[in-house]
Amino acid sequence: MSPVSPARIDEVLRDARARVVRAGLEHADAELLLAHTLGKSRSWLYAHGEDVLPDEPAQRYAAFLDRRIAGEPLAYLTGRKGFWRFELNVTPDTLIPRPETELLVELALAHLPRDRPVRVADLGTGSGAIALAIAYERPRAHVVAIDASVAALEVARENAKALRLTNVEFRLGDWCAPLADDTFDVIASNPPYIALGDLHLEDLRYEPASALTSGHDGLDAIRAILRDAASHLAPGGALFVEHGYRQGAKVRALFDAARLRDVETANDVEKRERVTSGVKG
Structure with missing residues (x-):
């Protein structure tokens, strides 16, 4: 799991987007995983970009992100899929x-x-x-x-x-x-x-x-x-x-x-x- 230090939501997302894109994934995956971690919508993330992400959800998010980059499907991580x-x-x-x-x-x-x-x-x-x-x-x-x-x-x-x-x-x-x-x-x-x-x-x-x-x-x-x-x-x-x-x-x-x-x-x-x-x- 990647190390996590307190940071603003917009900063966390910026770094996460860069990581998933380097892994050949869609940058939206970073947003969807953080929204899932916090139980919020993607629009909420944009509106609260200056909020600091607390340690516990930050650790869970880092774990989700590592699993996604390793190849685990987004749908299994969030437990949801549109159809x-x-x-x-x-x-x-x-x-x-x-x-x-x-x-x-x-x-x-x-x-x-x-x-x-x-x-x-x-x-x-x-x-x-x-x-x-x-x-x-x-x-x-x-x-x-x-x-x-x-x-x-x-x-x-x-x-x-x-x-x-x-x-x-x-x-x-x-x-x-x-x-x-x-x-x-x-x-x-x-x-x-x-x-x-x-x-x-x-x-x-x-x-x-x-x-x-x-x-x-x-x-x-x-x-x-x-x-x-x-x-x-x-x-x-x-x-x-x-x-x-x-x-x-x-x-x-x-x-x-x-x-x-x-x-x-x-x-x-x-x-x-x-x-x-x-x-x-």
Whole structure:
């Protein structure tokens, strides 16, 4: 931990911004961590720049800053991550929600009518990001959120409670197994899709490996989902799966093999193939 001496908030932030930028991070990380440490907003920091930072929060802030510079994700340090229209609690038991996953939510919502009850399943819900976004936008939907991790499901439950969403049911288990004999208008999933041994895993070392990797080509989880998903879709129901930007062709082939129709892949904001969907005939 770096040594700390009493200093004004604006001085502490000046030095912290310089450190995080030298580490290749965004300077805003320094402000967000100090705001989190003090339980204040970033605007409060600007308004109180001449205040002296007391020793105890200064020590905690220095520890947070050292951990961030060492590579620990900001979301795990603050316990919060923005997604869709809200902030979610996240822990190291859950994958950190990414902006590209909002594309999957948009596509699923486009398939779901607003004027009647519908049923939705989110496989591998993690923090609940997909399930809660759909439940929020479709109050008449009954959303089943599934995860194999007890700890992750507890985080998702806490998020649903904080958002006062009462139309979400939580089930423990792997992929489609907890769906029993139920059928759904939409099944959505952001499963692990990184290949074992991928060099990018070092950058993701703080996140749960079970939510990241899936076999030698990264597609084992998607294969498991497609093995059973069609039997849980109502006629006209659709499956939406997020995947890596180089996996589109292989995922479409898996969708075709599962005898889903209207198979197509949507691109994310960076024009990369990101979400493949198919409809039950």
